[in-house]
Amino acid sequence: MAGTRLKPEREAEMYAAVLDLLRELGYDALTMDAVAARTRSSKATLYRQWGSKPELVVRALRHNKPAAFQEIDTGSLRGDFHAMAELSDDCKMEEDAALMRSLLHVVHENPDLHRALRELLVEPEMTGLGILLRRAVDRGEVAADHPAFPFVTHMLVGAFVARQLIEDKAVDRAFLSDYLDAVVLPALGV
Amino acid sequence: MAGTRLKPEREAEMYAAVLDLLRELGYDALTMDAVAARTRSSKATLYRQWGSKPELVVRALRHNKPAAFQEIDTGSLRGDFHAMAELSDDCKMEEDAALMRSLLHVVHENPDLHRALRELLVEPEMTGLGILLRRAVDRGEVAADHPAFPFVTHMLVGAFVARQLIEDKAVDRAFLSDYLDAVVLPALGV
Numbered sequence: 001m002a003g004t005r006l007k008p009e010r011e012a013e014m015y016a017a018v019l020d021l022l023r024e025l026g027y028d029a030l031t032m033d034a035v036a037a038r039t040r041s042s043k044a045t046l047y048r049q050w051g052s053k054p055e056l057v058v059r060a061l062r063h064n065k066p067a068a069f070q071e072i073d074t075g076s077l078r079g080d081f082h083a084m085a086e087l088s089d090d091c092k093m094e095e096d097a098a099l100m101r102s103l104l105h106v107v108h109e110n111p112d113l114h115r116a117l118r119e120l121l122v123e124p125e126m127t128g129l130g131i132l133l134r135r136a137v138d139r140g141e142v143a144a145d146h147p148a149f150p151f152v153t154h155m156l157v158g159a160f161v162a163r164q165l166i167e168d169k170a171v172d173r174a175f176l177s178d179y180l181d182a183v184v185l186p187a188l189g190v
Numbered sequence: 191m192a193g194t195r196l197k198p199e200r201e202a203e204m205y206a207a208v209l210d211l212l213r214e215l216g217y218d219a220l221t222m223d224a225v226a227a228r229t230r231s232s233k234a235t236l237y238r239q240w241g242s243k244p245e246l247v248v249r250a251l252r253h254n255k256p257a258a259f260q261e262i263d264t265g266s267l268r269g270d271f272h273a274m275a276e277l278s279d280d281c282k283m284e285e286d287a288a289l290m291r292s293l294l295h296v297v298h299e300n301p302d303l304h305r306a307l308r309e310l311l312v313e314p315e316m317t318g319l320g321i322l323l324r325r326a327v328d329r330g331e332v333a334a335d336h337p338a339f340p341f342v343t344h345m346l347v348g349a350f351v352a353r354q355l356i357e358d359k360a361v362d363r364a365f366l367s368d369y370l371d372a373v374v375l376p377a378l379g380v
Contacts, residue, residue, distance in 0.1 A: 105295070105298050108295050122355070122356070126356070147368070147371065147372035148372045148373050148376065150372075151349075151369060151372055151373050153352055153356060154348045154349050154352035154353065154356075154369065154373070155345060155348050155373060156348070156352075157348045157351055157352035157355060157356075158344040158345050158346070158347045158348020158349070158351065158352065159341075159344050159348070161347055161348065161351045162343055162344035162347035162348065163344065165312070165347060166312070166316070166343060166344075166347075178337070179341060179344065181337065182337035182338045182340075182341055182377070183338050183341050183344070183345060183373075183377045186338065186376065186377050186379070187372070187373045187376050187377045189376070
């Protein structure tokens with residue numbers, strides 16, 4: 001990003017305000033004007049720092065994430081996966097799920113939001129997961145050509161989406177932990 | 191349903207027309223008037239036979255499904271799963287996925303559609319899958335208390351949703367077959 005950077009505390013404050021507005025108004029009604037008013041900043045600053053509304057919203061979501069997967073390094077794949085599940089508490093997982101659901105509802109009418117979600121949120125998470133998995137291969141825990149390897153994301157996405165779809169509940173730590181032990185690790189032969 | 195029943199051929203013809211209209215217009219613009227005009231029937235007939243637009247649309251989708259899972263009975267779980275994957279051809283899977291995507295986009299604004307999808311489409315499929323799995327338990331292929339047992343639907347949903355999300359592609363037979371062999375069957379220890 002060009003220009004002067006905001007202080008990290010100010011940036012965090014602005015991201016929190018954006019997520020509050022997203023919960024209150026929804027994506028469509030969240031305007032740059034509303035963000036400027038709530039954060040007592042100018043629209044010029046918002047556009048200079050973030051370029052566009054979808055980028056601002058997705059960066060706020062990303063800032064809200066507890067940590068990148070690749071930062072986890074417990075020494076075993078089982079440990080890493082369970083640490084992943086422990087990154088959030090249940091309230092935050094529920095909140096995140098509600099935010100993501102509301103965005104997924106409008107994504108088809110907002111290709112720029114779709115692109116920002118993919119580039120700034122989905123792809124970095126997949127990269128992080130890839131790094132975590134590659135370490136398991138390097139340690140000899142899983143063969144690099146293990147047939148379940150290309151499907152780890154599919155299994156994880158299934159946990160989140162199907163729980164919502166079937167049980168009408170967001171994933172919580174206990175569920176994720178059971179799923180990892182019952183599905184993901186056995187499929188990988190770990 | 192009360193009253194005189196339509197002949198099966200006529201019913202099939204009407205369901206095909208409803209799906210055509212759904213593809214052409216989308217769910218919101220698909221009215222009972224449009225269905226009546228396209229099928230040369232009266233709105234009174236439509237309401238008498240189907241009660242409401244969401245029920246008509248979901249019954250059309252269900253009619254379009256190749257067969258219920260519980261009708262598959264090859265004698266092994268691996269055989270049953272792969273027969274499930276062979277029920278559709280790739281073109282039909284692609285078409286179905288497009289229809290389901292378009293409905294999932296409007297489901298949050300249409301609670302009656304959501305309910306009809308759940309009751310008439312999702313729950314019967316889960317029941318069918320449950321019957322197929324129980325047969326595997328009866329044959330001694332999987333323990334009734336196998337930890338992956340409650341998650342078979344999650345794994346399958348993951349295949350469909352994540353492929354779309356990550357690869358921007360609908361699931362096809364080859365993908366589903368690989369996924370069954372690499373993920374679902376190994377997680378179940380089969």
